[in-house]
Amino acid sequence: MSFFRKLKESVSKKTDSVTQKFMTGLKKTSTQFVGAISDLFAGRSKIDEDLYEELEEILIGADVGVTTTMELTERLRSEVKERKIKEPSELQPLLMELISEMLSDKQRESKLNLNEDGLTVILFVGVNGVGKTTTIGKLAHRFKSEGKKVVLAAGDTFRAGAIEQLETWGERVGVDVIKHQAGADPAAVIYDGIQAARARKADILLCDTAGRLQNKVNLMEELKKVYRVVKREVPDGPHEVLLVLDATTGQNALIQAKQFGEAVNVSGIVLTKLDGTAKGGIVIAINHELNLPVKLVGLGEKADDLQDFDADQFLHALFKEAMEEEMQAE
């Protein structure tokens, strides 16, 4: 069975509506990225250096990153040699296969880690403006509609209006928000959040934190303190530390993942604003270079614009056109 058929089968097992939503969000990605690659291969009569160079550009253009791109084209070159491939058209499925191999093993089980018999604490971290607070609102909405009791902790005491923003989400979704006043110690807010969540017998505590650039030593220390408080108060927590990344970000996303990872033991990525940028390449780089799974995807600004990240679906959407062509030929 071909690679594409396998992929297709695994995807069709998933519910149709989810796939549909995901596909719409990624449609632009799929058409632009795959479109460029098909054009490239279709218009060529032989596999030469120019072709590899153009392929590199397409991958880099999708924010895959120079290192991963080079590795990918290196592998492609050696496979081409080994399998004695001569036709440019044969490169396309091979490339897709190599990309999917590159995704981290952890990506295969990318469900959120929840504490089934007690309080689950999830910490949200990331640089400024990536979508931490919005993602918390969306996730609160999801858990609430699953019948869980959710509490939010307003750990961003720094940015003007941040507390009010989280409160608005709390009202919108119908969950409690624990807050101190602006300028308060974020670790103290989170501490209170934990106590309140326990007292109210909540299932989930979602902790917001202020956006910070990863090279600000003081602010990273502040974040570590928040992390330590959760660790101390909740023995097996935090159950998830989610790094929120904006999909429009370039190479710096890798450094963000690395630095936040070292500071607070990030367990997964939320990739936001995928409804806009049309490029999903960053995911490949993060997966491959840092072995960090993407767990959630933001596809808009509304409460239900959040999806689980599913590698198969992602590839499916990314390579949709290529797949259809391949299957027609079969």
Added chain:
Amino acid sequence: MAFEGLSERLQSVMRKLRGKGKVTEADLKEAMREVRLALLEADVNFKVVKSFIDRVKERAIGQEVLKSLTPGQQVIKVVNEELTALMGGEQSKLVQSANPPTKIMMVGLQGAGKTTTSGKLVRYLQKQNRRALLVAADVYRPAAIRQLEILGADLNTPVFSLGDKEDPVVIAQRGVAKAKEENLDYVIIDTAGRLHVDQEMMDELKRIREQVEPDEILLVVDAMTGQDAVNVAETFHSELGLTGVVLTKLDGDTRGGAALSVKAVTQCPIKFVGLGEKTDALEPFYPDRMASRILGMGDVLTLIEKAQAAVDAEKAKELERKMRTLSFTFDDFLDQLQQVRKMGPLEDMLAMLPGAGQIKGLKNLQVDEKQLSRVEAIIRSMTPQEKENPEIINASRRKRIANGSGTTVQDVNRLLKQFNDMKKMMKQFSQMSKGGKRKKRGFRFPFMQ
């Protein structure tokens, strides 16, 4: 620091070329490949990179550079000229309307930093004794209006708002009328973040523009943006006709190649850069400095300027001379420490030094204020001879200094090493600026001759 290897690699290519009496076409190709990768790693859009490389190649070959007597240098010259041209030439100022209030409209993607930048602009204008009105036209993001109101209160600046139920076009219009009524110099309209592909939301901006006829439409762009920066800038520009760009979050460790991309596709000047979350962290944009940052060369010019603002001019000149002639002593070091503490967060300063990220000792020196006091104590325990000639500080002297300053011999050793590292860095720096006649620039790319 982000792409430490980048500038090193680039410099080594340039060094190789420079030394060559004869540059073959293959040499040139290899060099251009390296330049290309360097720019791509800095997130410059691949199409922009491509046309850049093509231009350099064409000029290098077209001008018969390869057959000239100093081909390596000629190629370097071409690379440099093209890069500067690409970044844009002179610094570009904020427009001032003959018919106040000057109307500024802030636009951009979600999370780019429009609201914060609006506040920073107010602060910037206040420093020039100009008064502004902030207009809260983001009715979508929860608490966006509240955010602007808090900023306005901090800045002692009025904020015009009609709540989040009114049409942003009406809010903008009435905001401008209000500013006129109050005889204010500027009115800054903070619009909601939106995707460039969201046609309905882009139409809203067009309607605001038609009603208000802004003097400036500033696109706020996150410096960390990747390849998509071109699409974003292109669309905003073609829909609205931008007049300028503000690059935010440049205090991070991104190379900021998006700056090149945005400049290339819109031809709009980058007017300001955001360098922090506080309202005074906004600075005019200098194209040449940005070019050096993209190539990983630090921002020595800004650093020197900051030093000049904090230190008196005489002292700064003296310091510059000492840095150049490498006659920098522990006395100066102590003096510097005290001055630097006046200049702002030390980490920000250090980030501007070329190669600062590579020097381990310097990195450790970063933010630990306690450590700074220890350093001061150590230096104060040195004899004048020791301060002048740290080489003479042997084991027994180290012990004495440690005792005298209430620190340990390890602390003393560490400081001596840091001082050495710093000197080494200054040596690099002074070699960079040597050999150039354009002295007043003070800083040059290492591959310039």
